[in-house]
Amino acid sequence: MLSIALKMLFRDKAKYFGIIMGVTLASMVITQQGAIFIGLMSRTFAPITDMGNPDIWVMDSKVQFIDDTKPLQDTALFRVRGVEGVAWAAPLYKGFIRARMADGQFQNCTVVGLEDATLTGGPPLMLAGRLEDLRQADAVIVDAIGASTRLAKPPLQPGGAPRPLVVGDTMELNDKRGVVVGISQNTRSFQSQPTVYTTYSRATTYAPRERKLLTFILVNAQPGEDLQELCNRISRVSGLAAYTRDQFKWKTVTYFIENTGIPINFGIAVTLGFVIGTVITGFMFYSFTVDNLRYFGTLKAMGATDRVLLSMIMLQSLVVGGIGYGLGVGLASFFGYMSRHTALAFRLPWQLLFASASAVLIICLLSAMLSIRKVITLEPAIVFKG
């Protein structure tokens, strides 16, 4: 009987494609908008992702997210280094500094100052130059996107394309000279400013004069150390906040979720996709069932049990759900693939695929429930009414 159910579905092409379209639309919108939302949220903690070394981030207890800098006293570094279980601790400067370009324009940059000795917290990948070159006089490393866009040099001829910064070029950071010694590849971050790496001591000379300049302390635990235990110990000893890398990422994401309208905007888009998909799918599927009500009644009269009819409708619903889900996710993935070289944030983890599949399953079940109710309550005697 299940093969009969599938043939009834597949051969009613207009309804079949209508139902598929509804599920595909819902699946695509939910997956695509969800992937952009996750992509955006992932960018909020991109600097944490790029700094793979430290197990623990130590900061002022009032810090709410990665770009919320509340400087610490330099002595905090020594207190943290003295905590039992800490293998090493390195200072990190992170702040916004204005750069003056060759054409006289100004551009705000995120300047990251790495510990002079170890250069801990450097970029994940160098496209040109070496991280060690930061030890040269006035050396800076610029991220590739910033170098080719906001920090790019003016075109040689009017109307020409801007020229990317390359190794050897110079720039001014807060009236101090910076020489580009490397180009790095960074994960795109939520902030649009270019990222400029230099040493910690040089960064403090670029930064506007403040009493405290130490932004974060990057900590690596001794082998076998329980990270949560160590965080608690650091907090107890130093009076500072200490988070594991994942905890700090989640704290950053939570800040953006709670303090920006981003989740609401994407939530509305996802909800609309779900509602519109449910309405289209539900209507088309119900319409398909009503069109076939006489035949369901005939099957019922001929001895098909409610269980058999329910199985037929559920199978029809799940098949269109599966096909629509596949098409929707495929289209969303294609969209993500096509936009991979753009600034669009798009991330499609398996959890989102699962969530999208669950949403489609709910749509199918809701649609099927309407139809099942109609068929189960159908009097088989209807078949004798001309």
Next chain:
Amino acid sequence: MSTAPSTPAPTVKPSGSPVAIRCRAVTKTYGAGQSAVRALRGVDLDVHQGELMMLVGPSGCGKTTLISVIAGVLDRDGGECVVLGDDFATMRPNDVTRFRARNVGFVFQSFNLIPTLSIAENVAVPLLINGVPRAQAVSRAKDMLALVGLGDRVNDVPNRLSGGQQQRVAISRGLVHHPRLLVCDEPTSALDHATGQRVMELLRGVALDRDLSLVVVTHDARIFEFADRIAEMDDGRIERITTGQGHRVAESIHGGARGVNGK
């Protein structure tokens, strides 16, 4: 209308074959209160094995309600109705459904063939409902279609067939699982006279060949000649039962004039 003298409801067919359907004082009311409609007001009827019984009468007289009760697709309110030895009132709904699947075949006025299935698949449906594997069910359906002269159209969809051919498909579907009772609702009302005659010849021949009971609801006086007996209904009751010429027609059919292959 009648072709023989009126008789009271007999308890046995003249040939002496056993009773397949026994209805006594069957009542059925639709709705309640002032809007209630008493569709059956105490129907007594026997149908014998191998008999073709026609139910005739004006619209709204209760024919369809009675055939629905007999087929087990509608619950009666009162009285007794034993079909092939079983009383649906004492059975669970699922058992009634299974009973229908095994024992009852249906032929409908508007055929009720599923338009998206081939005619072989349509005919295979009762077998599939009874759990016959798909390949075997379709094979048996094709054999059945060959019997009614549609062996070369098994892969066509119903809409490509004429009305007479569609009704032959419907008859094949009603018979493919070897039911003991075939109920037909206005089987010729959508067909022209000649086609209707051929469809009735087919039904008549099958009834004799398989010794099953046929209950046919009809308005079509041109096919009364195929009935063994004709029950005339009015206002929810059987007014009289007359003997038809079905046995003579059957002899004629078996004499070589079955003629079921035309449209």
